[in-house]
Amino acid sequence: MRYSQFMLPTLKEDPAEAEVISHKLMYRAGMIRKLAAGIYSYLPLGLRVIQKVERIIREEMNRAGAQEVLLPCIQPAELWMETQRWEEYGKDLLRMKDRHDRDCCFGPTHEEVITDIARREIRSYRQMPLNLYQIQTKFRDEIRPRFGLMRGREFIMKDAYSFDADEAGLEKSYQEMYKAYRRIFTRCGFTFKVVEAETGLIGGTASHEFMVLAQTGEETIVSCQSCDYAANIQKAEAKRTRPRAKGPGKTPNPLKKVETPDMKTVADVTKFLKVRPRDLVKTLIFETDQGVAAALIRGDREINQTKLGTHLGCEDVKLASDDVVLGATGASKGFAGPVGLSVKIIADYSIEPMVDFVTGANEQDAHYINVNLGRDVKVDQFADLQMVREGDLCPRCGKSLSFFRGIEVGHIFKLGTKYSKALKATYLDENGREREIVMGCYGIGVGRTAAAAIEQYHDEDGIIWPMPIAPFQAIVVPVNNKIAALMKTAEGIYRLLSSNGVEVLLDDRDSTPGVKFKDADLIGIPLRLTIGEKNLKKGLVEIRRRKNGETTLIEKDKVTETVSALIHEEMEASLQG
Numbered sequence: 001m002r003y004s005q006f007m008l009p010t011l012k013e014d015p016a017e018a019e020v021i022s023h024k025l026m027y028r029a030g031m032i033r034k035l036a037a038g039i040y041s042y043l044p045l046g047l048r049v050i051q052k053v054e055r056i057i058r059e060e061m062n063r064a065g066a067q068e069v070l071l072p073c074i075q076p077a078e079l080w081m082e083t084q085r086w087e088e089y090g091k092d093l094l095r096m097k098d099r100h101d102r103d104c105c106f107g108p109t110h111e112e113v114i115t116d117i118a119r120r121e122i123r124s125y126r127q128m129p130l131n132l133y134q135i136q137t138k139f140r141d142e143i144r145p146r147f148g149l150m151r152g153r154e155f156i157m158k159d160a161y162s163f164d165a166d167e168a169g170l171e172k173s174y175q176e177m178y179k180a181y182r183r184i185f186t187r188c189g190f191t192f193k194v195v196e197a198e199t200g201l202i203g204g205t206a207s208h209e210f211m212v213l214a215q216t217g218e219e220t221i222v223s224c225q226s227c228d229y230a231a232n233i234q235k236a237e238a239k240r241t242r243p244r245a246k247g248p249g250k251t252p253n254p255l256k257k258v259e260t261p262d263m264k265t266v267a268d269v270t271k272f273l274k275v276r277p278r279d280l281v282k283t284l285i286f287e288t289d290q291g292v293a294a295a296l297i298r299g300d301r302e303i304n305q306t307k308l309g310t311h312l313g314c315e316d317v318k319l320a321s322d323d324v325v326l327g328a329t330g331a332s333k334g335f336a337g338p339v340g341l342s343v344k345i346i347a348d349y350s351i352e353p354m355v356d357f358v359t360g361a362n363e364q365d366a367h368y369i370n371v372n373l374g375r376d377v378k379v380d381q382f383a384d385l386q387m388v389r390e391g392d393l394c395p396r397c398g399k400s401l402s403f404f405r406g407i408e409v410g411h412i413f414k415l416g417t418k419y420s421k422a423l424k425a426t427y428l429d430e431n432g433r434e435r436e437i438v439m440g441c442y443g444i445g446v447g448r449t450a451a452a453a454i455e456q457y458h459d460e461d462g463i464i465w466p467m468p469i470a471p472f473q474a475i476v477v478p479v480n481n482k483i484a485a486l487m488k489t490a491e492g493i494y495r496l497l498s499s500n501g502v503e504v505l506l507d508d509r510d511s512t513p514g515v516k517f518k519d520a521d522l523i524g525i526p527l528r529l530t531i532g533e534k535n536l537k538k539g540l541v542e543i544r545r546r547k548n549g550e551t552t553l554i555e556k557d558k559v560t561e562t563v564s565a566l567i568h569e570e571m572e573a574s575l576q577g
């Protein structure tokens with residue numbers, strides 16, 4: 001490809017609205033342009049990267065035995081009503097009416113459509129296992145689209161759905177996808193972690209997220225330093241440690257109310273009462289779709305609301321408003337306590353061994369001291385509710401846990417029979433008995449994967465594409481277009497590399513070397529071949545590697561073999577992770 005004929009509108013300035021590095025660089029490198037909030041056009045350079053990611057995905061999905069289909073973007077409301085999701089999905093679902101006034105939506109996901117196919121086509125256990133996938137444009141009407149391709153409203157996604165006769169079959173299909181995903185992200189050149197994720201209300205037994213590690217990642221990943229335990233922060237558990245109780249055999253002291261004027265925070269109260277934060281029990285009041293509930297946790301720890309929601313089986317859990325706290329406890333926030341509280345009380349395991357602790361007294365400017373479980377507090381349930389902290393101990397091996405930042409690029413899910421039940425997708429087993437199909441679903445954000453690569457690989461000059469998904473593998477830069485010999489050599493090298501299967505861009509623009517070098521760095525091409533007058537007189541060409549700035553001089557007639565060897569080396573390196 002010749003730069004002069006290629007639509008590659010690079011920019012010097014970051015777009016004002018771009019908050020994350022991948023959004024800035026995709027814009028500046030002329031990969032994408034915005035049409036409307038969260039809706040982007042892919043320009044030629046951007047599309048080349050997308051297509052490379054898609055190719056890797058297709059190869060690995062096919063290799064894992066999945067078959068490609070293409071489902072419609074527009075879906076009828078009736079299907080979504082069968083699974084109740086027409087109501088449940090809320091405003092994220094882009095709804096519309098056709099000319100006959102029939103409701104439909106632009107699919108944010110395809111469980112309904114694929115299960116409809118399954119219920120019509122799958123009759124017998126002999127037709128399974130079956131895994132169908134597509135690479136498709138989806139639409140999710142995010143309230144606040146941001147971060148460019150990271151959180152757009154319209155996005156390209158690979159989604160796959162497996163159909164099995166039973167749980168054992170699903171387990172096998174799931175493991176196949178797990179392995180395929182590992183290969184996909186390895187082949188893209190990523191440093192990534194596979195983490196256990198929350199299955200939430202969708203239920204099922206397992207869910208894993210594939211996280212690309214990047215400082216700028218939105219998600220916190222918890223990972224053991226010594227074993228392979230890794231989990232999303234929302235799901236992560238720590239080994240339960242028993243805090244030292246006050247001396248063995250000590251009888252609890254009598255409950256006592258003390259004045260704590262205007263002491264609303266753990267820090268204020270513990271300082272005032274001369275105790276440690278871990279000697280206090282925080283009482284947090286939550287509003288849930290099952291009513292008001294109180295969660296108890298040790299004063300030095302934080303509640304993980306996702307865990308609380310999962311434990312309660314509630315989709316919607318939020319900290320109660322001042323009015324609700326007042327109504328439930330009789331006091332303002334900061335003075336809530338479990339003694340005499342009439343709402344449901346769920347306590348984190350961390351308070352189980354505590355004796356003579358401090359809590360709010362459900363009364364303005366007052367706390368209790370010497371509170372004890374059983375005698376003073378009736379806990380309805382104990383559960384793991386705490387947010388894991390860096391340095392907590394691994395639930396598997398007991399060694400220290402570390403935190404990483406990551407970007408979710410893939411998610412695999414055991415769905416079970418949620419959709420086959422709702423849509424009555426059944427088959428006949430070997431005894432002629434009708435049973436529900438057991439499903440799994442498996443997603444990869446394609447645009448997000450490209451964006452994540454930029455988040456992981458960039459520097460102050462621009463993108464540093466890993467070789468396997470680079471839009472071009474090499475760029476040939478003649479430093480001065482006016483010198484015929486330089487141009488002739490550059491043309492020759494360009495043609496030679498192209499005919500040898502190298503994806504090469506020739507910067508034939510009549511620009512200064514500075515401009516050409518800047519653009520080459522910005523768009524992140526892994527290998528830059530510079531054709532300069534001084535070197536050429538000695539029959540030499542300079543090769544510079546984008547990833548480390550390393551330059552070497554090679555003989556002009558060794559260009560093809562050197563470039564091929566470097567491409568091969570970088571492809572292999574990405575495979576080794």
Ligand SMILES: [Zn+2]
Nearest residue numbers: 224227394397
């Ligand atoms: Zn461990």
